[in-house]
Amino acid sequence: MSDASHSEIPRGSANTLLRYLRHDLLSGFLVFLIALPLCLGISLACGYPPIAGVFTAIIGAIVCTFISNSELTIKGPAAGLIVIAIGCIEDFGGDGMTGGWTDADLAAYKAALAVGVAAAILQIIFGLLRAGILGEFFPIAAVHGMLAAIGVIIIVKQFPVALGVSASGEPLEMLREFPYYILEANPAIAAIGLVSILIMFLWPLAGKRVGILKPIPSPMVVLLVAIPMGMAFDLLHEHSYVLSGHKYQLGEQYLVKMPDRAFGMFNDITTPEFSALTQPKAWKWVFMFFVIGTLESLLSAKAIDLLDPWKRKTNLNRDTVAVGVGNLLASLVGGLPMISEIVRSKANIDNGARTRFADMWHGVFLLLCVALIPTILHRIPLAALAAMLVYTGYRLAHPTEFVHVYRIGKEQLAIFVTTLFAVLATDLLIGIIIGIILKMVIHLSNGVPLKSLFKPYIEVQEVDDNTSVILAHQSAVFSNWIPFRRQIEQIGLVQHRNLIVDLSNTKLVDHSVMEKLEEMQRDFEQEGLTFDVRGLDTLQPFTDDAHSARRRKLTTVRRITVIADESLETWLEDEFVKCGATGYTSLPCSGAGRRNLENGSRPLPNQVRLEVVVPFGVCEAILDFMRRDILPEHRVTACVETVDVVRVGHFTPTTDRQVVHE
Numbered sequence: 312m313s314d315a316s317h318s319e320i321p322r323g324s325a326n327t328l329l330r331y332l333r334h335d336l337l338s339g340f341l342v343f344l345i346a347l348p349l350c351l352g353i354s355l356a357c358g359y360p361p362i363a364g365v366f367t368a369i370i371g372a373i374v375c376t377f378i379s380n381s382e383l384t385i386k387g388p389a390a391g392l393i394v395i396a397i398g399c400i401e402d403f404g405g406d407g408m409t410g411g412w413t414d415a416d417l418a419a420y421k422a423a424l425a426v427g428v429a430a431a432i433l434q435i436i437f438g439l440l441r442a443g444i445l446g447e448f449f450p451i452a453a454v455h456g457m458l459a460a461i462g463v464i465i466i467v468k469q470f471p472v473a474l475g476v477s478a479s480g481e482p483l484e485m486l487r488e489f490p491y492y493i494l495e496a497n498p499a500i501a502a503i504g505l506v507s508i509l510i511m512f513l514w515p516l517a518g519k520r521v522g523i524l525k526p527i528p529s530p531m532v533v534l535l536v537a538i539p540m541g542m543a544f545d546l547l548h549e550h551s552y553v554l555s556g557h558k559y560q561l562g563e564q565y566l567v568k569m570p571d572r573a574f575g576m577f578n579d580i581t582t583p584e585f586s587a588l589t590q591p592k593a594w595k596w597v598f599m600f601f602v603i604g605t606l607e608s609l610l611s612a613k614a615i616d617l618l619d620p621w622k623r624k625t626n627l628n629r630d631t632v633a634v635g636v637g638n639l640l641a642s643l644v645g646g647l648p649m650i651s652e653i654v655r656s657k658a659n660i661d662n663g664a665r666t667r668f669a670d671m672w673h674g675v676f677l678l679l680c681v682a683l684i685p686t687i688l689h690r691i692p693l694a695a696l697a698a699m700l701v702y703t704g705y706r707l708a709h710p711t712e713f714v715h716v717y718r719i720g721k722e723q724l725a726i727f728v729t730t731l732f733a734v735l736a737t738d739l740l741i742g743i744i745i746g747i748i749l750k751m752v753i754h755l756s757n758g759v760p761l762k763s764l765f766k767p768y769i770e771v772q773e774v775d776d777n778t779s780v781i782l783a784h785q786s787a788v789f790s791n792w793i794p795f796r797r798q799i800e801q802i803g804l805v806q807h808r809n810l811i812v813d814l815s816n817t818k819l820v821d822h823s824v825m826e827k828l829e830e831m832q833r834d835f836e837q838e839g840l841t842f843d844v845r846g847l848d849t850l851q852p853f854t855d856d857a858h859s860a861r862r863r864k865l866t867t868v869r870r871i872t873v874i875a876d877e878s879l880e881t882w883l884e885d886e887f888v889k890c891g892a893t894g895y896t897s898l899p900c901s902g903a904g905r906r907n908l909e910n911g912s913r914p915l916p917n918q919v920r921l922e923v924v925v926p927f928g929v930c931e932a933i934l935d936f937m938r939r940d941i942l943p944e945h946r947v948t949a950c951v952e953t954v955d956v957v958r959v960g961h962f963t964p965t966t967d968r969q970v971v972h973e
Contacts, residue, residue, distance in 0.1 A: 312636035314684065317326050317633075318367070320621045320623065321382065321621060321666050322623075322666060322667040323382055323666030323667035323668050324380070326506070327666060328668055329467055331665035331668070332668075334663050334664060334665045334669075334673050335664055335665055335668040335669040335672055337662065337663065338616060338659050338663055338664035338669040338673075338675060339668075339669045339670070339671070339672025339673040339674075339675070339712075339942040340672065340673070340676055341526070341627050341658065341662045341665070341778070342385055342658055342662065342664075342669065342670075343525070343657050343673045343676035343677055343680070344528050344530070344531045344673075344943035345528045345565070345654075345655055345658055346368055346375055346385070346387060346531050346655055346673060346677065347530075347657075347677060347680060347688075347697055348530045348531075348533070348534055348679070348691065348695070348696055349364075349388075349390075349530060349596075349699060349700075349926060350367070350368045350388055350704075351364055351365065351377070351567055351688070351691065351696055352696030352697065353388045353389070353390055353393060353647065353694065353700065354367075354388060354626035354647055354702050355471075355472075355696060356390075356393045356397065356407075356469060356566070356697075356700055357393050357396035357397050357400065357407075357647055358390070358396065358400035358405050358406070358407030358416070358419070358422070358423075358758055359396065359400070359420060359570065359645075359647055360412070360420070360568065360579060360581075360645070361567050361568060362569065362570070362576055362579050362681065363581075363645050363646050363647050364387075364388045364646070364647050365419055365677055365681050366386065366576075366580075366641055366644055366646035367388045367637075367641045367646035367647040367648070367649045367676050368386075368387035368643055368649070368673075368674060369378075369674045369677050369678050369681075370637050370641045370644075370646060370673070370674075371385075371386030371387045371634075371637045371641070371649040371650075371670075371674070372385070372387070372670045372671055372672075372673055372677070373674045373675070373678075374633075374636060374637050374640060375633040375634065375636070375637045375670070376650075376667045376670050376674075377627075378632060378633035378637075378673040379625070379629055379630040379632075379633035379634075379667070379846070380550070380625060380626050380629055380630070380667075380696040381612055381625040381633075381651065381667065381668070382619070382621075382623050382625075382665075382666050382667050383614075383615050383618075383619055383623075383625075383629050383656055383660055383664055383667075383671075383908060384611065384612055384615050384625070384630070384651040384652070384656045384659075384670070385652050385655035385656045385657055385658075385673065386633075386634065386637055386646070386649050386650070386651060386652065386670060387649050387650075387652050387653070387655065388646075388647040388649055389607065389611075389649070389650045389652045389653075390461070390462075390465055390651075390703045390704065390707065391458060391461050391603070391607045391650070391707075392600070392603065392604055392607070392647070392648050392650065393461070393462050393464070393465055393468075393602055393700075394461050394465075394738075394739060395596065395599050395603055395604075395739060396423065396425060396647065396648065397468070398599075398669060398738065399411045399419075399422075399423045399426055399596040399599075399600075400420065400423055401419075401421045401898065402478075402592055402596065403418065403419035403422040403423065403587065404419050405418070405419030405420065405805045406479055407479065409895070410815060411564065412568070414854035414916075417586070418840040420581065420645075421581065421582070421583055421584035422583075422584055422587035422593065422644045423463075423596075423829055424581065424582070424583035424584070424645060424676050424921060425583035425584055425585045425586075425587045425588050425593070425642075426588070426593055426596045426597050426600060427583070427600060427637060427638060427641070427642030427646075427647075427648050428585070428642045428643065429581050429588060429594075429597040429625020430596075430597045430598075430600035430604065430638065430640065430648065431599040431635050431636070431637075431638035431639035431641075431642055432635070432650075433597070433635075434601060434604070434605055434631055434632075434634060434635030434638060435631075435632055435636060435639065436635075437478070437601075437635070438628045438629065438630075438631030438632035438633075438634075438635055439628075440629045442605055442628070443609060443627035443628040443630075443631050443798070444627075444793055444794065444796065446605065446606055446609035446610065446627070447792055447793055447796060447827065448789065448790070448792070449606060449743070449747070449789070449820070450702075450726065450746070450747060450750045450822075450823045451789075451822060451823045452719075452723040452724075452726040452727045452730070452750070452788040452822065452823075453727075453730045453743050453747055453750060454606070454610065454743070454744030455712060455716065455727055456726065456727040456728065456729070456731040456734070456742075456743075457705060457729030457730055457731075457734055457739060457742060457743045457746070458707050458748055459708040459712055459727070459731050460675050460708075460730065460731045460732075460733075460734035460735050460739075460742060461704075461707055461708075461734070461739070462704040462705065462706065462707025462708030462709075463702070463704065463708050463731070463735060464704070464734075464735070465700050465701070465703060465707070466701050466704035466705060466708070467482045467485045467486050467702030468482075468485070468600055469698075469700040469701050469704065470489070470492065470697070470701055471492045471798060472498075472693055472694065472696075472697035473499030473501070473502045473504030473505070473507070473508060473694045473698050473701060474493065474495075474497065474500065474694075475496060475498035475499070475500025475501055475502055475504070475565060475694060475699040476492045476495050476496055476497070478492060479633070482735050482885075483735055483736065483785060486683050488965075492528050496621070497559050497560075497565075498554055498559065498915050499544045499559065499561055499563075500554070500561075500692070500694050501694070502540065502928070503537050503540045503541060503544075503692045503694040503695060503697070504692075504694035504697060504698050505698075506537070506540065507533045507536070507537050507694065507697075508531050508538060508699030508701055508702065510529060510533050510536060510698075511529050511530075511533060511698055511699060511701070511702035512705075514527075514529035514532050515529060518611075523797050526662075528658070529702075530699050532734075533695050533698060533699060533709075534691060534695065537691065537692050537694070537695035538690050538691060538692070538695075540692070541565075541566065541690060541691075541692040541695075542690065544561055544605040545561065546561055546562065546565050546566050546690075546692065547563060547566070548562065548563075548758060549561070549562035549563070550562070553668070555903050555963070559852065564689065565693055565694065565714060566689055566690060566692060566693065567688060567689055567691045567693060567696070568689070569681075569685040569686070569688045569689040570641075570685040570909070571685070571686060571689070571803065571954055572685070573682065573683050573684075573685065573818060574682050574683075575685055576681050576682055576685065579645065580644045580645055581645030582643065582644070582645070582674040583642060583643065591619055597741075598740070599738075599739060599740050599878050600648055601613070602740055603740075604638070604648050604650055605634075606629060607650045608630070608631065608650035608651045608789050609627055609630075609631065609635050609651075610653075611627070611650060611652060611653040611656065612627060612651045613627070613632050613649040613830075614653055615651070615653065615656045615657070615660070617833075618657065619660070620660070622833075622837060624834070630651065631959075632652060633856070634649060634681075635648050641690050642803060643806075646796065654703070654706075656884040659673075665728050667927070672740075673759075676769045678805075689839065693858065698718065705736060709711070710744075712727075713727070713728075718854060718856050719822055719853075719854060719856045719858055719859050719860075720822060720853040720854050720856070720859050720860055721853070722853065722860065723737060723822055723860075725749065725753070726746050726749050726750050726753070727746075729745060729746055729748075729749050730742055730743060730745065730746030733745040733746065744786070750789065750821075751790065753848065754786070754788055754790075754819060754821065757818070757819050757862050758818045758862065758863070759785070759786040759788060759818060759819050760785050760786070760818075761918065762785070763784075763785030763786045763791060764786070764788070764790050764791065765790050765791050766791055766794065767783065767785075767786075767787065767791040767792075767794055767795040767798075768783070768784040768785045769782060769783050769784065769795065769798060770782045770784075771798070771802060774811070776791050777808055777809055777935075778808060778809040778810070778811065778841075778843055779802050779808050779809075779810055779811070780804065780810075780811040780813055780950070781798060781799065781810065781811070781812050781813065782813045782816065783795070783812065783813065783814050783815075783817050784816045784817065785817060785818060786817055786819045786820070786821075787814060787819075787820045787821070787824045788819060788820070788821040788823070788824060789821055789823035789824065792823065792824055795824075796827070796831070799812065799831055803840060803842065804834065804838060804840070805833070807838070807840065808840070809835075809840050810835065810841070810842050810844075811843045811844075812828070812842070812843070812844050812845070813845045813846045813961055814844065814845070814846040814847060814849075814850070815845065815846025815849045816846070817846070817850070817863070818860045818862060818863045819850075819860065819861070819862045819863070819878055820847070820850060820860065820862075821860045822859060822860045823855075825858045825859070825860065825861070826858050828844055829858070832844070832896075834957070842940075847861060848860055848958055849863070849957070849958050850863055850864075851863075851864045851866045853867075865956065866955065866956055867953060867954070867955055867957035868924055868925060868926055868930075868953075868954060868955075868956055869925055869926070869929075869930035869951055869953060869954070870922065870923070870924045870928070870951070870952045870953075870954045871922070871923050871926055871933055871934075871949065871951050872920065872921070872924065872947075872949065872950050873920070873921045873922075873937075873947060873948070873949045873954070874900065874902065874918055874919075874920055874947065874948040875917075875918070875919060875941075875945065875946075875947040875948075876917065876918060876919070876923070876945070876946075876947075877899070877917045877918065877919045878917075878972055879919075879941070879945060879947070880897060880919045880921070883899065883921055883941070884921065886933075886936050886940075887921070887923050887933055890925075890929055890933045890936060891925065891926075891928070891932060892923045892929060892933070892934040893925075893962055894920065894923070894924075894962075895921060895923045896920075896921070896922040896923075897919060897920070897921055898918045898919070898920045898922075899917075899918070899919060899920075900918050900919065901914045901915060901916050901917075901918050902914050902915065902918060903915065904948065905945075916946075920931065924954065924956065925926075925962055926962065930951065934951070935950060
């Protein structure tokens with residue numbers, strides 16, 4: 312973004328409200344177009360009344376804007392909490408309105424609101440205690456596995472809705488029932504659902520080819536197509552139709568339930584039933600809302616900071632308090648839990664938002680829309696909303712996510728897949744705990760001492776008045792990262808000192824820490840400080856990925872020995888370096904080859920012995936050069952050996968290569 316290089320960094324305040332109004336108002340309106348259908352769909356998928364999601368988005372947008380310092384995150388209901396919300400509803404006797412809105416659904420809804428209030432209070436306390444750093448504990452592969460599982464569950468739960476079929480049950484059980492859902496589909500509703508799914512998948516591709524289509528959000532296109540289809544099928548009136556000898560029912564049960572008049576939304580305000588908190592099972596859901604909701608919100612806020620064109624940094628503790636206050640107010644009036652939502656926040660950035668007021672304006676547009684035209688929203692088919700959530704689930708569990716994790720390391724894929732299936736077979740909390748345990752077992756099997764699994768062993772040394780060194784011993788892994796990070800922040804960011812982190816004495820640096828060290832480097836750069844990580848060359852990466860875990864182990868490389876006439880020495884040395892060698896050994900020598908021995912000749916004088924130790928790729932480049940330019944014209948002897956080295960970094964090419972006679 313061209314404006315990102317401007318000397319002034321946009322900040323949301325009373326003084327800048329009008330200055331950035333054009334940008335923030337436009338982005339808020341475009342985000343509103345995306346948020347409206349998603350808020351309705353997520354709410355229905357959670358087993359709440361559809362307007363509950365809108366309550367949440369309005370409160371999150373207007374209240375959190377003035378508490379959090381996050382400039383670009385959009386607060387509102389998120390697909391990642393669907394699994395917890397519907398689980399809570401079902402545990403309290405509701406069925407997610409599968410059979411219509413009943414007294415049991417209302418009672419479960421009120422109980423879930425009480426759970427939301429308790430979880431919100433925990434979030435506020437969590438933020439006030441400056442405990443946002445606890446979000447750093449969870450290993451990245453396990454978190455991604457949990458999100459992928461949520462995506463699968465959303466698809467499994469919403470696909471029947473897109474077909475017009477009532478369905479409930481455990482995810483794996485419902486997955487086995489997919490052929491039945493297809494056979495029992497209501498053709499008219501399925502037509503709306505499948506067309507909507509096609510639009511969600513194909514519209515982004517069309518936007519890449521036709522630039523004028525890109526600004527139009529696919530959820531809005533779905534509504535522009537699905538609402539007329541619903542009107543054509545006359546879903547506002549109860550009736551039946553016959554197709555291929557089967558009789559199917561149509562009616563308002565396939566449309567979003569909304570107030571029947573302007574400002575009728577205020578009659579749908581619902582208060583919690585706090586007596587539900589006396590039941591022990593309620594606290595399981597309080598804990599899950601608190602842990603998963605806080606974790607997702609922290610991860611989203613951090614991700615959006617990385618995408619922010621002005622690289623503004625969110626105070627995670629303050630943002631957690633903001634989300635907690637928003638959740639408290641939303642739960643008191645009948646809303647869903649909220650988080651800092653990443654998809655709408657990314658759209659906010661893409662639409663050119665400057666400050667936090669874009670979030671506020673998107674909430675204002677939601678309020679005006681639901682207050683003034685609820686009867687129009689009533690015409691939205693449920694199948695269209697389900698289609699949007701199917702697409703959202705697909706993005707959470709996208710196949711490329713498996714490929715990406717595999718490239719980082721097979722052990723990361725094992726954690727990812729294990730967490731995914733554990734969540735599907737049990738629940739979110741147990742699933743991610745299983746993923747964490749597996750990660751610890753893998754660390755122990757890779758030589759991490761048990762005593763350093765949770766406690767980092769570090770020592771601090773002063774280099775000069777402006778620079779310190781942190782020497783890490785034993786391990787640097789996700790489970791001991793929080794105290795490790797506190798030391799880095801205290802010595803570097805708080806004392807405003809340049810920092811060197813030396814990992815050469817560790818036995819393992821895991822994938823999570825590799826990524827977090829990169830984040831710390833960006834934090835130091837924003838403060839005008841340097842952050843240098845050293846010693847990784849002493850460890851062997853599991854894969855070629857920059858974020859791959861590394862462990863202490865001898866690394867296998869190639870040693871090339873060449874015997875040639877001394878007149879070729881300089882040429883060979885120069886070409887070896889060009890191919891990627893970081894050093895070489897050159898020794899004068901003499902000797903006799905097979906031909907000399909057969910002819911009885913004296914050993915050849917003026918010979919040179921060159922030796923290089925290089926990675927496999929560099930070895931192939933050197934051999935290609937010799938086959939092409941040396942061997943056809945010169946009498947040279949060369950051999951290649953496979954050897955193990957202690958520090959592979961000594962032989963790995965860098966951008967600042969130095970040639971050293973060894």
